[in-house]
Amino acid sequence: MTDTAIALDQRVGRLSKFGKWFRSDLRGAISLTFLVALIVISALAPWVSPYSPTAQDFDATLAPMSLTHWLGADDLGRDTLSRLIYGGTASLYASFLAVGVAILIGVPVGLLAGYLGGWVDEIISRVIDSFLSFPAIVLAIAVTGALGIGLTNGMISVGIVFAPQLARLVRARTLVVRNDLYVDSARCFGASTGRILWRHVLPNTIQPVIVQVTLLLAGALLAEASLSFLGLGIQPPNASWGAMLARAYQNMEIAPEQMYPPGLAILLTALAFNALGESLRVALDPTMKGR
Amino acid sequence: MSLSRKRNLIVRRLLQAVPVILLSTFIVFGLLKLVPGDVAVTLAGDNASDARIAEIRHIYGLDRSFFVQYGSWLWKAVHGDLSNSLVSSESVLSSIARCFPHTLLIVALAMLMALIIGIPLGIAAASRQGSWIDNFVMTVASLGVAIPNFWLGMLLVAFFALSLNWLPATGAVPISEDFWGAISHAILPACALAAGGVAEVARQLRSSLVEIMSSQQVRTLHAKGLSPSAILWRHGLKNVSVNLLTVISLLFNRMLAATVVVEAVFAVPGMGNLIVNAAIHRDFPVVQGVVFAMVLVVVTLNLVTDILYSILDPRIG
Numbered sequence: 340m341t342d343t344a345i346a347l348d349q350r351v352g353r354l355s356k357f358g359k360w361f362r363s364d365l366r367g368a369i370s371l372t373f374l375v376a377l378i379v380i381s382a383l384a385p386w387v388s389p390y391s392p393t394a395q396d397f398d399a400t401l402a403p404m405s406l407t408h409w410l411g412a413d414d415l416g417r418d419t420l421s422r423l424i425y426g427g428t429a430s431l432y433a434s435f436l437a438v439g440v441a442i443l444i445g446v447p448v449g450l451l452a453g454y455l456g457g458w459v460d461e462i463i464s465r466v467i468d469s470f471l472s473f474p475a476i477v478l479a480i481a482v483t484g485a486l487g488i489g490l491t492n493g494m495i496s497v498g499i500v501f502a503p504q505l506a507r508l509v510r511a512r513t514l515v516v517r518n519d520l521y522v523d524s525a526r527c528f529g530a531s532t533g534r535i536l537w538r539h540v541l542p543n544t545i546q547p548v549i550v551q552v553t554l555l556l557a558g559a560l561l562a563e564a565s566l567s568f569l570g571l572g573i574q575p576p577n578a579s580w581g582a583m584l585a586r587a588y589q590n591m592e593i594a595p596e597q598m599y600p601p602g603l604a605i606l607l608t609a610l611a612f613n614a615l616g617e618s619l620r621v622a623l624d625p626t627m628k629g630r
Numbered sequence: 631m632s633l634s635r636k637r638n639l640i641v642r643r644l645l646q647a648v649p650v651i652l653l654s655t656f657i658v659f660g661l662l663k664l665v666p667g668d669v670a671v672t673l674a675g676d677n678a679s680d681a682r683i684a685e686i687r688h689i690y691g692l693d694r695s696f697f698v699q700y701g702s703w704l705w706k707a708v709h710g711d712l713s714n715s716l717v718s719s720e721s722v723l724s725s726i727a728r729c730f731p732h733t734l735l736i737v738a739l740a741m742l743m744a745l746i747i748g749i750p751l752g753i754a755a756a757s758r759q760g761s762w763i764d765n766f767v768m769t770v771a772s773l774g775v776a777i778p779n780f781w782l783g784m785l786l787v788a789f790f791a792l793s794l795n796w797l798p799a800t801g802a803v804p805i806s807e808d809f810w811g812a813i814s815h816a817i818l819p820a821c822a823l824a825a826g827g828v829a830e831v832a833r834q835l836r837s838s839l840v841e842i843m844s845s846q847q848v849r850t851l852h853a854k855g856l857s858p859s860a861i862l863w864r865h866g867l868k869n870v871s872v873n874l875l876t877v878i879s880l881l882f883n884r885m886l887a888a889t890v891v892v893e894a895v896f897a898v899p900g901m902g903n904l905i906v907n908a909a910i911h912r913d914f915p916v917v918q919g920v921v922f923a924m925v926l927v928v929v930t931l932n933l934v935t936d937i938l939y940s941i942l943d944p945r946i947g
Contacts, residue, residue, distance in 0.1 A: 465649050465650060468650045469649075469657065472650060472654055472925050472929045472932065473657070473921070473924075473925060474886045474887030474924055474928065476887045476888070476890055476891065477886075477905065477921055477924055480890065480906060480917075481905070481909065481920075483909055484661075484909030484910075484913075485661050485912075485914065488909075557775075557776060561778055564781075565778070565890075565891040568894065569890075571909060571910070581778075584778075584780070584781060587784075588895065591784065591787070591788060592792065598781070598784055598788075602778065602785075606773075606776055606777050606778065606781070609776035609777075609778075610772060613775060613776055614772065
C-alpha cells in the first residue's frame with residue numbers, strides 16, 4: 340500500500356469512528372450540529388440576515404414579531420433578527436479569542452512547569468494560584484478600565500484569567516506522562532526538550548485540554564455577554580448578544596419580549612458548548628465508558 | 631493527629647498564602663502600568679497644564695521607579711490607605727466599606743439558597759441514579775450552569791417585580807437600617823445568582839456521592855447487611871461533607887464575580903457597581919482598590935477552607 344493510501348485509510352477509519360459516535364450520543368450530536376449551524380450562519384451573516392444590523396426603520400421602533408421583522412425591532416427600529424445574527428458573530432469571535440489566548444498561554448506554561456519541575460514548577464504553580472484567586476470578570480473589568488473599553492481588550496483579559504485553569508490541567512497530565520517509556524526513549528535518542536514536549540508530551544495531554552476548552556468556550560461566551568451588558572465590551576452601534584440584552588432591559592416595561600431572543604441565544608449556545616464538552620469527556624476517556 | 635502537627639499545618643498554609651497574596655497585589659498594581667501613554671496625563675484629565683501634570687506625577691510618585699512605587703503602594707494598602715477616588719475624592723477604603731455589605735448580603739443569601747436547594751437535589755439524584763428524578767436534576771443543573779445570571783435577573787424583575795409586584799425591582803437598603811427591607815431587596819438578586827450555585831452544588835454532591843456509593847467500603851457495608859438508606863445517610867454523606875467545603879469556597883469566588891453583573895441589573899450600590907463605574911470613568915485607584923479587596927477576600931476564604939479541610943479530614947496532614 341502506498342503512503343497516501345494508508346493516510347486515506349486512516350482518515351476513513353477516523354470518519355467512521357466519528358460517525359459511530361455521532362449516532363450513539365444524541366446529546367453530543369445535537370450540540371455539535373447546533374454549534375456548526377451557528378458558526379456557519381455567523382460566517383455568512385451579511386448574506387443571511389434580512390436587514391443591515393444598523394439600518395433603522397423608525398416605523399418599527401420596539402415593534403413586536405411580524406412578517407417584516409420576524410423577531411421585532413429594538414428601540415431604534417433596528418431589526419432584532421439581523422442584530423441577533425451579527426451579534427452572534429461578535430459573541431463567537433469574542434469567545435474564540437478569549438479561549439485562544441488561554442490556550443496560547445496556558446498550554447506552554449503547563450507543559451514547562453510539569454516537564455521541568457523543580458523551582459520552575461514551584462514558581463509557576465504559585466503564579467497559577469494567584470491568578471485563580473481573581474474573580475474572572477472582575478479582572479477583565481479592571482483591564483478594560485486601564486486599557487480602554489472595548490471587546491478585544493476585555494476578552495484578552497478573560498483569556499488571561501482562563502489560562503491558569505488550562506495550565507494546571509496540562510501540568511498535572513505532563514507530570515504523569517513525562518516518566519513514560521516513550522518520553523525516556525526520545526530523550527535517549529537525543530531529542531531536544533522542545534521536540535519532546537511538542538511531539539511526545541503534548542499529544543498525550545491534549546484530550547483533557549480539548550474537553551476543558553469546550554467548557555471554557557461557554558464561560559467565555561457568558562463573560563462576553565456580561566462585559567457587553569455592562570457597556571464595557573462591544574461598543575454601539577455594533578451588536579452582541581450581551582449588548583442587545585442591555586438595550587432590551589432599558590425598554591423592558593414597553594417591550595419585554597425583546598429580551599427573549601438574545602437571552603435564549605446565549606443560553607442555548609452555552610448549553611451546547613457544555614453538553615459537547617461533557618460528551619467529549621465521555622468519548623475521549625475510555626474509563627468513563629458506561630457511566 | 632496531634633495538636634502540634636495541626637498547628638504546624640496551619641502555619642504552613644498561612645506561609646503558603648503569603649506569596650499568593652503578594653503576587654496578586656503585584657498583578658493588581660501592574661494593572662495601572664497597562665494604561666497606554668503617560669498615566670499622569672490621563673490622570674490629570676483634559677486641558678491640564680504642564681505644571682499640573684508634573685504635580686500629579688509627583689503626588690502619585692510616578693517619577694520614581696516601578697518597584698519603589700509598588701512598595702509604597704503596598705505599604706499604604708497594608709495600612710488601609712488605598713488612596714482616593716479621582717472622581718469623587720472619597721477615600722477608596724470608605725467606598726469599599728460602604729459598598730461591600732450590599733454585595734456580601736446578596737452573595738450570602740445566594741449561597742444559602744444554593745445549599746438549601748442544591749443539597750437535597752444532589753442527594754435525591756444520587757440515591758436514585760438513572761431515574762427520572764436523576765434526569766430532572768441533571769437537566770436543571772445544566773440549565774443552571776448555562777443561563778446568564780443577569781438575564782435570569784431580568785426575567786425575575788419582569789415577573790416578580792413588574793407583573794406581580796411582590797418584591798422591589800431595584801435598589802438596596804442597608805441592613806443596619808431596615809433588616810426586612812434589606813432582605814426583600816436582596817431576594818431577587820440572590821435568586822439570580824443562586825441558579826448557578828444550585829446547579830454546582832447538586833452536580834458535585836451527586837458525583838461524589840455516586841463515587842462513594844460504588845466504593846469498596848460501601849460494598850462491605852452492603853455485605854454486612856446494612857440497608858441502602860442507612861449507608862447513604864450515615865456513611866455516604868459523612869464522606870461527602872468534606873467535598874462540600876471545597877464547593878462552597880469555589881462557589882463564593884464565582885458568585886463574587888457574577889454579582890458584579892447582577893448588581894447592574896438590580897441597581898444595587900455594591901462592589902460591582904463601584905468597579906464598573908470606576909472602569910467607565912477610568913478611576914484607577916478605585917478599580918485597584920476593589921480588585922485588591924476582592925482578591926483578599928477570596929484568598930482568605932481559600933485559606934480558611936484549606937485549614938478547615940485539613941482539620942476535618944484526618945488523611946491530610
